[in-house]
Structures are given as C-alpha cells and as structure tokens.
Amino acid sequence: MHSYDNPVISGFHPDPSVCRVGDDYYLVCSSFEYVPGIPIFHSKDLVHWRQIGNVLDRPEQLPLPLPGTMASRGLYAPTIRHHDGRFWMINTNVSSGGNYIVTAERPEGPWSDPVWLDLSGIDPDLAWEEDGTCWCAFSGPAGGINIARIDPVKGEVLEGPVPTWSGTGLKYPEAPHLYRIGDWWYLLIAEGGTERGHSVSIARARSPRGPWEGAPANPVLSHSGTERTIQSTGHADLVTAPDGTWWMVLLGTRPRGYTPNFQVLGRETFLTPVEWDEDGWPVVAPVAERGPAPGGAWHPFEPRPARDDFDAPALAPHWISPYARPAASWSLTARPGWLTLTATGPTLDRPGHTFVGHRQQHHDCRVTARLDPGAGRGGLSVRMDEAHHYDLEVGDGEVGVVARIGPLHQTVARRPVPPGPLTLAVTIRTTDITSPSPEFAGVEPTGPDTLAFWLGDPDAPDAQPLAELEGRYLSTEVATGFTGRVIGMYATEGTVAFDWFAYESPSDPAPSA
Incomplete structure (x- = not known):
C-alpha cells in the first residue's frame, strides 16, 4: 500500500474545493490579489497534483488591476463542481462585483466570462437536485450560512436567500458545501475563524430547505489546542474515490518557531480520510503528516523542472x-x-x-x-x-x-x-x-x-x-x-x-x- 505526505499541495494554496469526474480529480484554490486567478489542479489519486492552468486568465473574466484590491483581498474561496457535462466554478471577488459563476467543457479551459449573481456574501457553493434544481449556499453578509435557489446559467435568484444552519456557535461560520448523500442532504461548514481555532462541522436535513440537525460530535475536525504540527484545519470539501472510500481536502498551516509560532507558507492543501458511522455521520481522521493513500492506481506526475x-x-x-x-x-x-x-x-x-x-x-x-x-x-x-x-x-x-x-x-x-x-x-x-x-x-x-x-x-x-x-x-x-x-x-x-x-x-x- 502506498502512503502519502501532507500537505498534498504545499505553499499558499488555501480554501481547496474538489470534484471527481470518472477517475480524475480537479481542485481549485483561492488566489486573493494574485493573477492569473484561481489555480486549477488535476490528479489521478488525490495525492499527486499538477497545475493545469488558472480559471481566470484573461481580462474579460477579471478586470485588471483588480479594482480596489489590497493585499489579501480579491478572489475568495472557490467551489468547483461537474454537472450536466460541464465544469462549474463559483467564487467571490470581494473587491469588485461579488459572486459569479464561470463554466467550461474542459477543466484546463477556456472558461467562460462571469455570470454574476445578486447574492451578497462570500464562499459560495453549488449543488443540484436530481431534477436539475440548483442551490447556492454561502456565508451571508450578516454572518451565518444562507441558501438560495438559483438559475446558474442566467445568474437569477429564484428563491431566497434564507438563513440555514450556522454551526455550533463558534465565530465566522463560512465555507459551506452542500451534498446529497443517500436520503440526506449534508451541509459541511467551517467555523471558529481561519486561525488556530479553525474547525469543520456538519449538519443534515431531508431537504435543502431544512430543518437542519447538527452532528452530535461537532466539530468533526479540529486541531485547536493540540500539539499537532498541522494547525488551523478547516475550510473542507468532501469527495469519493472510485473504490467508494471518502476523503476530505482542507486547508491547514504548519507554524514553526517559538510561541506563538509563525507560519510563513500560508494556508496549504491537506488530505485526510473520512468514514461514516452507523448513524450516518462522517468520522474524520485527524490530519496526519503521513498516512495510507487512497486505494487504486498510483499516478505520480513528472516533477516540475526546478x-x-x-x-x-x-x-x-x-x-x-x-x-x-x-x-x-x-x-x-x-x-x-x-x-x-x-x-x-x-x-x-x-x-x-x-x-x-x-x-x-x-x-x-x-x-x-x-x-x-x-x-x-x-x-x-x-x-x-x-x-x-x-x-x-x-x-x-x-x-x-x-x-x-x-x-x-x-x-x-x-x-x-x-x-x-x-x-x-x-x-x-x-x-x-x-x-x-x-x-x-x-x-x-x-x-x-x-x-x-x-x-x-x-x-x-x-x-x-x-x-x-x-x-x-x-x-x-x-x-x-x-x-x-x-x-x-x-x-x-x-x-x-x-x-x-x-x-x-x-x-x-x-x-x-
């Protein structure tokens, strides 16, 4: 069995979102004030990743310079999904325009020009029902997670937004991802702030409209207050492997030095396995420096030339x-x-x-x-x-x-x-x-x-x-x-x-x- 080292994408690659299409995985990260915007990666095994482009790589998609942008502003928290034969990426430009959607037939692009949404907030997500109904969950401007039914092609809001489940009471509930798994809808969020208190919590309901029930073991992942070398674990996304196993990608940091410790590489992308208990709740393993890799074929890419x-x-x-x-x-x-x-x-x-x-x-x-x-x-x-x-x-x-x-x-x-x-x-x-x-x-x-x-x-x-x-x-x-x-x-x-x-x-x- 192969093993893997964390992080799986090192350096400043925060807020990962992932989707699988067949045997291929695609992942995007936040880019903030840096351009081109939203790096996109490809993997065959969830461990080895290769950057295949940037989602926003031309002026028609992204006004340059980003209006009003300062350091750590710009492009926040993308979500990538594959639906109806197309790739969809939803994101927030906090410096200009707000929330928007771009699409592509191929993950390496070209990606479309933005379709803007009249939804105020950050960290938007996309999820579809079997009949094609599309839902957008996001962190609202007043705090808390909101949900709206939208037309993602036209950018129209058809219902809502309305408040939904907003975590266990920790600060800054954000980074929502909505999934249909079996007979349940699950809402995965981050809370506790993106510093050392960062954590992952989850709730479920029979409908995207709720009512929502939080997991008894929330937060289902947190390294807060531990001596683990990987800290600030949060802002996660779930994905299944072809063998049926479940995995979580998430951000974390590797601080070093004397107290309060200093992290210099930014928030990086980590991987950890997920199992499901008999009551239908996810059990997330602590994020280890090294662990057993997902099953199936092993697909290292040729290292990028130094x-x-x-x-x-x-x-x-x-x-x-x-x-x-x-x-x-x-x-x-x-x-x-x-x-x-x-x-x-x-x-x-x-x-x-x-x-x-x-x-x-x-x-x-x-x-x-x-x-x-x-x-x-x-x-x-x-x-x-x-x-x-x-x-x-x-x-x-x-x-x-x-x-x-x-x-x-x-x-x-x-x-x-x-x-x-x-x-x-x-x-x-x-x-x-x-x-x-x-x-x-x-x-x-x-x-x-x-x-x-x-x-x-x-x-x-x-x-x-x-x-x-x-x-x-x-x-x-x-x-x-x-x-x-x-x-x-x-x-x-x-x-x-x-x-x-x-x-x-x-x-x-x-x-x-």
Whole structure:
C-alpha cells in the first residue's frame, strides 16, 4: 500500500474545493490579489497534483488591476463542481462585483466570462437536485450560512436567500458545501475563524430547505489546542474515490518557531480520510503528516523542472503577479530565452509595481536567478505584501539587501558590482537559525527560519554572502492576512532581463503542483 505526505499541495494554496469526474480529480484554490486567478489542479489519486492552468486568465473574466484590491483581498474561496457535462466554478471577488459563476467543457479551459449573481456574501457553493434544481449556499453578509435557489446559467435568484444552519456557535461560520448523500442532504461548514481555532462541522436535513440537525460530535475536525504540527484545519470539501472510500481536502498551516509560532507558507492543501458511522455521520481522521493513500492506481506526475529558462512561448501557470500583469510589463520575445520585466511603478512598497513570482512551497529552499540589470533596477523579492518584503536588488552599479517591515525600510547591505549579467540567490533554512548579534548576547533566536542573501551561486567558491535576516517578519502572524510568501523577480526602474530562475529544496523533490 502506498502512503502519502501532507500537505498534498504545499505553499499558499488555501480554501481547496474538489470534484471527481470518472477517475480524475480537479481542485481549485483561492488566489486573493494574485493573477492569473484561481489555480486549477488535476490528479489521478488525490495525492499527486499538477497545475493545469488558472480559471481566470484573461481580462474579460477579471478586470485588471483588480479594482480596489489590497493585499489579501480579491478572489475568495472557490467551489468547483461537474454537472450536466460541464465544469462549474463559483467564487467571490470581494473587491469588485461579488459572486459569479464561470463554466467550461474542459477543466484546463477556456472558461467562460462571469455570470454574476445578486447574492451578497462570500464562499459560495453549488449543488443540484436530481431534477436539475440548483442551490447556492454561502456565508451571508450578516454572518451565518444562507441558501438560495438559483438559475446558474442566467445568474437569477429564484428563491431566497434564507438563513440555514450556522454551526455550533463558534465565530465566522463560512465555507459551506452542500451534498446529497443517500436520503440526506449534508451541509459541511467551517467555523471558529481561519486561525488556530479553525474547525469543520456538519449538519443534515431531508431537504435543502431544512430543518437542519447538527452532528452530535461537532466539530468533526479540529486541531485547536493540540500539539499537532498541522494547525488551523478547516475550510473542507468532501469527495469519493472510485473504490467508494471518502476523503476530505482542507486547508491547514504548519507554524514553526517559538510561541506563538509563525507560519510563513500560508494556508496549504491537506488530505485526510473520512468514514461514516452507523448513524450516518462522517468520522474524520485527524490530519496526519503521513498516512495510507487512497486505494487504486498510483499516478505520480513528472516533477516540475526546478529551473525555468524562459524558452517556452508563454509563462507557466504557476507564475503569479499581485493585482495585474500588464502586457507592456513583461516579455518572453523582446530578448528570446529571457524574461524581460519593465517597471510599471518605482517601488515594491505600493501596488502598481512589476513582479512575477512563485509561491514558496518548502520551509527549506533556495532560489537562484541570473539577471542582466542593464540600466534598470530590480532583482529578487520575498513578498508577503507591500509592507512586508525582503529584496535583493541591483541598480546603479550596486547590489543591496533591503528590508521592509511595516513602517521600517532599511538597506542592510550594499556593495559594488560590475555591469552585465550576474547571479543572485536567496536561501531559506530552518536549521542553524541565525544567532543574534553580539549586542544581543544571551537572547536566543526564536523565529521560524533564516533568509540569507547572496551575490553568486551559494555553492560556488566565489559566492559572496550579503546578509541574513530573521523570517518571522515575513509571516502571517506579523504581516497578517490570508496569503503566504511569494518569491519572485521584479523591476522598479527601466528594464531588467532574467535568463533563468531556479527554485530548489534540498530535502524535498521539486513540487509537482
């Protein structure tokens, strides 16, 4: 029997929703302020996932830049379903427009333009009765779960919305998913907030209109108050495997460091088995770091190459940018074999800059890039938001390390470099955490990791270490919000060209996501 490691999709991939079509599984996640929007993944075994695209990948679907978007705003909590030969995705754009539906014949797209719904709230879900009646459950603007009967093709509300079951009394009941299983309708929700109190609860009724009965064992999943390394377990979706077994995908975090612990990768996608008791209630296993995999065939995907040489005609779907990626800001043809970035804003401290990034997906990892700054300014950045990022920057004949932590903005290292292409690297480690400087002797480092910045390949004998910074300041507990670290390339003056970008983890294979 095979075993699997959690998370099954690592890094900032929160709010997973999954559906199965035959022997294939498809999963979507929230993307918040990053575009393209709503990454979509494919799997044959619920364990190995490969990103096959993004649901919202053109301006007609998503106005860019997202109007009024700030960090951790934008696109919240999608649901994906397959019905009547089509894929359906419903989602909330909290920055512009509200709730909408897009459809596709194939999961990799193209997906339709949005059909907007006159329903105020977040985390919408779709479920159909056998006669085609469609229900939309969502978290209402006043709190609590609401339900409405809708026409998903026209976007019309036909009945409701009306309040329905809203959990056990914990805060923020949200993330509803409605299922018809046997003679019952089940309503799965998250409650307790998306922090350490996050949990999963469930109710059932004979009709989507209720009345609803909560499970006696609610919440059916919670790691709150435990010593488990996986925390904040919630925002779940159920799926059956071809062998009849049941599984749950959900978000969780892996905080590290001294109390209160710090999570830097964002909320990730986890997998756990589900059984049903004799009374018809789900029994959800605690989310383990490793467990027995679903039965059936084992389908690993070829790992994504660690290095991108920018030789393809388009950017791979895992490359993301905050708020917008204007056509004039990047090119794969201006200098063939290079990604050329042109500045659209003078600083990473405000929206409107040019940035193309990659989610950090391992606690220990290395990013290396070869770039030609020309007469421009740019480099590598490890980003949480505009107020929390570390930058390895080249411009005006110098390389420097710049730290932005809330209101503080400081250059912590600087040295001259010759003109022409050069190699930059950022290494992130969770062992041998940086010791404090002599003036802080006796104070132990307590953060989750250390970020080291290099001129040159760290393995090369001529590599020059520039600075080491503590990682806690690029964590959710400090920066706040719903996202995780994104490591990427940027330009804030003129044009900067990147020959290649490599993301590697010394202890784990390259991510297949």
